[in-house]
Amino acid sequence: MSATFxxxxxxxxxxxxAVDDSRTRHxxxxxxxxxxxxxxxxxxxxxxxxQLLRAEGAAVKEHTLRHLDRYLEQLEESVTRAGGRVHWAxxxxxxxxxxxxxxxxxxxxxxxxxxxxxxxxxxxxxxxAEAGITAYETDLAELxxxxxxxxxxxxxVPAIHLGRAQIREIFLDQMAExxxxxxxxxxxxxxxxAEAARLHLRERFLRTRTAISGANFAVADSGTLVVLESEGNxxxxxxxxxTLISVVGIEKIxxxxxxxxxxxxxxxxxxxxxxxxxxxxxxTGVTPGDGPQEFHLVLLDNGRTDVLxxxxxxxxxxxxxxxxxxxxxxxxxxxxxxxxxxVYPGPIGAILTPQLRGMSSAVDEALPYxxxxxxxxxxxxxxxxxxxxxxxxxxxxxxxxxGHLGEKALMAGAEAVFSSSRALGAAQRAAGxxxxxxxxxxxxxxxxWTDTRDVPDVPAESxxxxxxxxxxxxx
Numbered sequence: 001m002s003a004t005f006x007x008x009x010x011x012x013x014x015x016x017x018a019v020d021d022s023r024t025r026h027x028x029x030x031x032x033x034x035x036x037x038x039x040x041x042x043x044x045x046x047x048x049x050x051q052l053l054r055a056e057g058a059a060v061k062e063h064t065l066r067h068l069d070r071y072l073e074q075l076e077e078s079v080t081r082a083g084g085r086v087h088w089a090x091x092x093x094x095x096x097x098x099x100x101x102x103x104x105x106x107x108x109x110x111x112x113x114x115x116x117x118x119x120x121x122x123x124x125x126x127x128x129a130e131a132g133i134t135a136y137e138t139d140l141a142e143l144x145x146x147x148x149x150x151x152x153x154x155x156x157v158p159a160i161h162l163g164r165a166q167i168r169e170i171f172l173d174q175m176a177e178x179x180x181x182x183x184x185x186x187x188x189x190x191x192x193x194a195e196a197a198r199l200h201l202r203e204r205f206l207r208t209r210t211a212i213s214g215a216n217f218a219v220a221d222s223g224t225l226v227v228l229e230s231e232g233n234x235x236x237x238x239x240x241x242x243t244l245i246s247v248v249g250i251e252k253i254x255x256x257x258x259x260x261x262x263x264x265x266x267x268x269x270x271x272x273x274x275x276x277x278x279x280x281x282x283x284t285g286v287t288p289g290d291g292p293q294e295f296h297l298v299l300l301d302n303g304r305t306d307v308l309x310x311x312x313x314x315x316x317x318x319x320x321x322x323x324x325x326x327x328x329x330x331x332x333x334x335x336x337x338x339x340x341x342x343v344y345p346g347p348i349g350a351i352l353t354p355q356l357r358g359m360s361s362a363v364d365e366a367l368p369y370x371x372x373x374x375x376x377x378x379x380x381x382x383x384x385x386x387x388x389x390x391x392x393x394x395x396x397x398x399x400x401x402x403g404h405l406g407e408k409a410l411m412a413g414a415e416a417v418f419s420s421s422r423a424l425g426a427a428q429r430a431a432g433x434x435x436x437x438x439x440x441x442x443x444x445x446x447x448x449w450t451d452t453r454d455v456p457d458v459p460a461e462s463x464x465x466x467x468x469x470x471x472x473x474x475x
Contacts, residue, residue, distance in 0.1 A: 004123060005151060005341050010366040014339035015331075024161045028336050031160045032327040038273025039324060039380070046269075057266050058384040060259045061318035065308060071220040071253045072299065078223030082285020084295040089247075091302050096127035098298050099212065099245055103133050106243050106294075108210045114227060114234040115139035116214030117321055118247045118300055120152065120343040121356075124212070135212065136178070136204055138233040140197050147174040153337030153345060155323040156271050161336050164188035171196050179204055201233060211241040211292070215248045216320070217263060218297075221256050224284040225297070228267060228277040235281045244283070244292035249300050251317040263320060266382040270322035303356035312393040316352045318383040325377035325387060331370060340370060347377035351390040359398060368394035428462035435460060 008014055019025065043050050064071055076086045089095035103111055111128070113119065113135050125135045125146075137146045144159040145152050148170040152158030159167070171182040171193065180200045186192060213234070215225040225246055227234050238244060254260050268274045286295050308314050326332045326346035337345030341363045342353040350371055354364040368391050371377075377387045399408075417423045435458035442450045 004126065005338075005343070008338065008341040008363065010362045011335075011339055011341070011370040012366060014341065015335040015370070018335040018339045021336075023163065024336055025334060027161055027163050028333055031157065032333050035156075035273055035323075036327045039270060039327070040273075042269045042273055042275055045275075053262060053266055054382055054384055056262050057320075057382055058318060060254060060262060061383050062315075064253055064255060064259075065251065065314060065317055068250065068253070068308065071255055072250060074220040074255075075218055075223060075253055076299075078219075078221060079285060079295075079297050080223075082223045083287075084223065084285040084297055087296060087298045089298055089300050089302070092122035095122050095247060095298055095300050095302065096124055099124060099247065100127060100131045100133065102243075102245050102296050103128065103210055103212075104131065106210050108133075108208070108243075110134050110136065110204075110208050111210045111212050112136050112138050112204055112208045112237045112241065113142075114211065114213035114237045115142050115158075115229065116212070116247060117155065117343060118214045118249050119212060122247070122300070122302060124247065136208070138201055138204070138237055139229070140194065140231055140233070143197060143201070144170060147171065147178060151338055152343060154326060155321050155344070155346070155348075156326075157323075161338070164190065164193065167193055175200050201236075205233075205236045205240055209241050210243045211237040211245070213237060213244065213246045215246055215252055216267065217260055218248055218253050219255075219257055219260055220253050222284055224257075224282050226260065227281045228264075228271075229279045229281070230272060230277060232279050235279050238281050238283060239291050241292055243294040243296075245296045245298065247298045247300055249302075250304050251319075267320050267322055270320075270324040270380070270382040303358070306358075307352075307355045310355065310393075313351065313355050313390050315385050316348065316355060316390060318385050319348050319352065320383060322382055324380040324382065328376045328380050329371070330374065330376070331372055340367065342367075347371055347387045347391075348385070351385075351387055351394060354394055359394070365398050368398060425462075425464060428464065431458050432460050432462065434458075 046053070079086050087098045089098055109132060111133060115137070119125070128135050137143050139158075141157050141159040142152070144150075144162065144167055148162075150159070154160040165188050168186055168188040172186055175182045175196070178200075180203050182196045183199070186196055213227060216228050217226040218224070219226070225248070227238065229235070254263065264276070264280070268277045283291065283295070286293055304317060307317055323346070325348050326337070329347050332346040340346070340349045340353070342349050344352050350367045354367045357364050359365050371388070371391050373388045373391060375388050378385065381387065417427050438455060438458055440450070440455055442455065
């Protein structure tokens with residue numbers, strides 16, 4: 001079984017605990033700054049072309065989402081023509097049932113997995129385990145998380161919160177229970193840890209006959225699926241097994257190979273800070289005698305159609321899972337991914353998760369507030385998702401659903417004061433006279449704001465009064 005996010009408290013409470021962990025904060029800061037600096041270097045190489053690519057990526061995604069029904073049907077036709085089979089899953093339960101049935105049909109009880117956010121989203125590993133099927137993660141970071149019975153905390157680097165010494169202990173303690181044990185005398189040298197993982201996974205690759213993957217992109221006109229990775233473990237899963245099952249969100253479609261070219265430049269630079277990924281794997285249906293001889297594509301909705309109906313929130317579906325927003329976010333850097341209570345952490349998770357799951361829980365209602373609204377996430381997003389705009393939009397939904405009568409009354413009062421010059425002047429004079437009575441810490445729920453901030457001093461005289469006394473600026 002894999003750990004789940006079920007039971008994690010709302011973001012404010014989870015974040016408060018996370019920032020107390022100095023070791024995790026150190027690991028996060030070091031890793032995110034390293035990736036951020038690499039990204040900046042390769043993006044700057046393109047100068048003005050980067051903004052053109054960014055605009056083109058956004059346009060392709062927006063066009064595809066507006067015509068998603070047509071491209072989904074085209075993708076199904078293309079995959080079927082190439083010898084694959086397409087299955088439609090309305091939600092996580094249906095997707096898990098389809099994959100479980102397909103694996104059982106092979107007669108296998110073990111599967112190897114390519115790193116996949118979609119399968120994490122639906123908690124596929126747990127569903128398979130309940131059916132007596134063991135899913136083995138093969139991405140190095142996902143392997144670490146699985147062996148440690150942990151949760152992913154980053155889109156690109158799920159084990160970003162762990163240091164080398166911690167990883168060494170996990171390998172020594174847990175590898176033997178899952179297969180080939182860690183070599184005796186294992187050190188925390190990165191090369192030694194990578195070699196231990198390679199030896200552990202190699203035996204698994206060679207004897208497992210069924211694989212499960214996601215996809216970074218699905219090309220509608222050819223039926224081709226694309227996975228970008230840095231290690232080559234994904235390619236082992238995509239080529240050696242007899243059966244390949246790919247679970248893909250319906251928003252991952254691009255219309256043509258020409259459109260794919262844009263994202264092949266945007267994604268590597270934004271995710272790993274590289275000009276191109278070390279491994280880019282593509283597959284189109286089934287080829288006799290070469291690679292998997294049975295291919296299934298499970299197209300996953302799981303709330304995406306609902307997101308598509310929101311004219312502001314739908315831009316979250318443009319996301320290509322690069323994680324650039326996480327690496328630049330001052331909030332994520334200090335709290336890590338677990339505090340978000342979702343497989344999608346950071347700024348993109350704060351807008352995507354509550355839309356996919358709905359804001360019926362305290363955890364999801366808190367996510368639109370898990371941001372400083374500084375806009376750094378928007379500046380680095382390769383497909384120009386205006387995350388601050390969506391955050392504010394979702395906050396309005398939370399406010400409307402909860403009532404927030406006090407806040408609404410306060411805003412109505414502010415509107416009345418700021419709409420009248422006379423009322424504003426009276427309010428300023430009253431504030432000046434009572435400045436000594438303003439507390440340094442506000443009462444009630446407002447006190448949470450002043451726990452970490454000082455209430456600004458009220459000046460003795462307003463600017464308007466100062467201006468009038470001096471003859472409206474005349475000397």
